[in-house]
Amino acid sequence: MSDQPVEPAYDRLRSRARQLLLARGGIASEEQLIEGLFGSLGNRRLWAPFLAQLLETDAEIVRRPDGTWALRRRPLVPSRGWPRSFVALDVETTGLRPARHRIIEIGAVRYEDGCCVERFSVLVNPHRRLPVYIVRLTGIRDEDLLTAPSFVDVAAAFRVFLGESTVIGYNVGFDLDFLNAELRRIGQGPLPNPALDVLPLARALLTANGRYDLDAICRSIGLARGTRHRALPDAEATAVLYLHLVERAEQVGYRSPSDLQPAATRRTIVVEPVARGRAVLDQRLLADTPELPGVYLMRDALGRVLYVGKARNLRQRVRSYFSQPLGYTRKMDGLLESVAEIETVVTGSELEALLLESQFVQRYKPPYNTQLRNHEAYPYVKVELGRPWPRLMLARQRDDDDAVYVGPFRSTAAARSVVELLHQLLPLRTCHRSFRDARSYGRPCLQLTLGRCIGPCTGCVTPDEYRALVDCALRYLSGETSVVVERAQQLLADAVERLDFERAARLRDLLRRSEELVFSHRLVRQTISGRPCVIVTPCPETGDRAFLLIVAGRLWARVVADPREHDAAVAARLGAAWERAQQAAPWTLDQDSLDAAVIIARWLSEHAEDPTVFFLEHPVDWLALVRNGRSLPASAFAVHAPVDDENGTTKRTRGADSERGTQCEGTPGKHRRARPSLHALRSMADPHSGGAR
Template identity: 30%
Template sequence: MKSYWESPIVVIDVETTGHDPEHHRIIEIACVVIQGGEIVREFSELINPHQFIPPFIEQMTGISNVMTATAPEDKEIMPQVLEFLSMPNAIFAAHNVSFDWNFVQNSFRRLRLNIPLIPQLCTCKLARRILPLHLKKNVGAVASHFNIMIENRHRALGDAKATALFLLHFLEILENEHDIESVDELLRFQNKRIEQFHTSPAAIKRVETTLKSLPEEPGVYRMLDKDGNILYIGKAKSLRERVRGYFQPGAQHPQKIARMVKQVFNVEYETTGTELAALLLESKEIKRVKPQFNTASKKFRRFPFLRLSSQDEFPRLEWSSSIGTDGAEYFGPFRSGTLAREVVETVYKSFGLRQCTEVLQPSIEKQPCFYYQIKRCGAPCALIQSKEEYAKEVERARRFLSGSAGGLLTKLDEEMQSEAEALRFESAAMLRNRLNELKRLFDRRAEVSTSVTHNNTILIVEANPRDKSVEVFFIRSGKLAHQEIIGRKADTTKLLMKIEELYYADTTIPIDDRVHRMDPFEVDEIQIITSWIHRHNNSAHILYAEHKDLDQLIQEFVSVISHSHTKTIHKPGEYSQLEYIDQHYSP
């Protein structure tokens, strides 16, 4: 079953001259693509409708007849929208999807463009099935419920972006509370009969005292039955908000959660400082206790990786849905399996790594395969390429995956432009996606290892904005080695000694101790950490030990900690190469 985290969901919003898709026209359209749990592309354009915009629409949207008089024609814009909807496994999503789809479909029909057969997802239907009954279900109300600020309400991009952001919240809820994770299940759920179960007054009364004491801090909570058995373990950004949500008078839940709440007699909790710490503790506790109402495999989303079988005599590269315990190197994470496979294809085209899967037994009598003929492999199997020469190719590929593009990105850029000029737009789009993903992978402040099993990193995350405390995570060879909350006046002497102990031992040169074997618990920990970094790298400081001596790393660490005493932590702004590509080459 295809996961909805893998599929590109194209969230569309249209502003129009009226409500009738046959007689009225689009005046503005926006497309916001979400994939892998994040927004990956945005597009917005005004369109000349060649119709008068009524005053009430002009007043609501701020789009005037003067603005659209010089706007592009629909024949210029709608083919670009069609390209979004033609992405493999794409889903068309909107708030009240029939309205937006009918306008888009009629525009395609008038322009004699092919109307794609594409699944439709209505976020308004999802809202009716997920959110409390009393809450209004319009875009503004749903966005407000999730504390999402809408820039330019009733403009296409503002509404589409807000819809995309609360759709991501819906997908998390569906995965964790409804056990829904495939595209088919998601599409069926939106049309499912609405069945909500209320929390009983008796259940609320049993935990009333605990609910009053809950802090507004991140942490882990445990639901216990009358015998003290743990029914469920969860994490929260705000323990007060999350746990109280189960027991609000009139609160509605899906059947699974309602059955659990009915059995709860006590709630225990533990504050953790940050959401990442809560994720790590929650995962450990679920695996240790195995509560009745938890599904451990669904507690955090897995992003795909590239696997380099460096433990083999002649390593090969492939994409992998998760990190294994096989001693291979893993690079990433990537937004989706599709993009990971495209990067593998780029590496195969650019470096002479073998694509055959069998264990090689080189022999001069062996016939080289097709890939040798097209110069995609040096044929070590036939001893045309020596083991040492092949190892050099592997090292080149490793350096590339660690951020050393070596001109390859420029080459891909040129190929993309060439395909676009030749009107081969599908090929150009594929190259653009591959280029964007590589740019994201390489958009680092320094050339450092992206092998998660060879990753020596310090994360510094804001813990409590009121007292300016931060939480530090020391990652050694991809695994969590030390974790600590630092207050405003904390003595950091021991932490500086910990940096030396973990990353430098008896030398000022960073330790090189690539992990070759890990147990499943360590693998899960790495998955959680790398996935969290992937989604939150703009809300944390990430310090890399690679290419720094001990003094440099300590100076950088002390500077960040000192800065946190007077200011909220943020990652220094950079003009991302991804943004450059998107601005110049978005369809």
């Protein structure tokens, strides 16, 4: 019997493997290919090496790091010239980032030998709200997508429509990146089709007055367009534009895409898929924005504050929004269209900027500042010491009762984690029984059966034993965490030993969040009970120095030194503010004052050793303090510049609160001259101190 040729058989197997991959969306596991090619799952160890040897030499198939096999996108064959049979496609999306945003419409048109033969158009439900600017750009509304199919429901039909055709698109990489991201989410491989981008062809052959978006290019060749920013009309326009450009290319000697490459790479113009801030903002609006550190407030046409932020350089910060894409994040969606003016307040230090930003957010409650605007809802942890068997719970306000209130805390989620952790470690009761009469006793609830309560209703525990558990919780809340942490670590180790990793992870997360919250609260209390101090900062109003008097963890007074004023006069005003602070009644940390207290505590914990911080010892030599403060070199204040917001979010930095960072999302618009900033800076001091100048 004669030997059969081996290579043709291998080629048939490779061809069948490509067909199998295409049928499975471009990706398949090793087991699926073995079963499809060899008809058996038999011994995988036997077939796997042979499969690898077979497919690793196929230029159209690639092995992925996870062990699966996928079709590789095929390049265009230069010798074939310009494709006349192709599929032109376009997608509309909820944003610019394939990993974060979703497709809302797919449009495609098939051409055979230069003639349109078939169209594909479908709306896709992204299962999320559409950004306002996308609704205005495309005309697609949320209600249009409610009954639309999900991408997983249209993927198969779209792949069938594409087949093995060459894909044509305008900035086609954007469309393919989104399609492939959606395919990955449903477990399918990327599109293997060869692709040709019309954008480099337009750059090489046309001059569109420096604009290379699809509309501008179509206008430059006289191609009339009706509907814009919809998938099917854009795909149709791309196809017509491509055929027109191919005719021009052949007239000037470009016979294939490979001939175009040298000319296409000579230009580096970037086409923006969607509008950026500069499309709606006038550069002249930057004229009055100072190149100084401070805080800015963005207002709408009615004067309402929409967003408050801070910056090291106000002019640079405002300018940065001109290049930022519209709707860059969901939380700032629609802000650009609403902002009519910007007010700026210059500050001399990071601490002043942080305090002023917090004060403005509390005062105006801007809708685009997603944190720090609901300070009235900051929770307390309440321990009912006035009851026979005290409970531990969250409370929204401090009542005039016999309970102990710890807090308030800036994060409800973190405070809830503390309560949950203590209930898991200490079997305190959670029921609503009053225990004022015998009816509350003798009928145990489910918590006792589950071991979550020590059971005071059954008489199984004495008041002293129960109070010991309550005292343990109070010590933890006051910052003595060793006992609770030790118990939590023991429970965590027991859960791991039982292979109950879900409970172990839950305990770990609860402990971490609780420790962060308790540390933050302890730091605030230590600052309140610690030594008073004076912080020296640059003064933007006078060009001299400002002296911030910090008493009991709050800004009591801000004394501004004028260059023409003698040191003794400044010292006298600072001493008078100190005397008023000494005579004032003690204050209690509450929801209104928490933000400022946390900011000051965090700032002092990081800057306690700075030469600009003077801790006060009795008796205070105010004249020496003022002289030392006014003689500080400018380099001593380098660390005081406020840190810029980045991408619409105030970064968590030195002086910021790690428990709950200030989220500031926004985009500026028109600017107006800053209102006098002196009043705003003075009003940061305690209203009862009389500490302004």
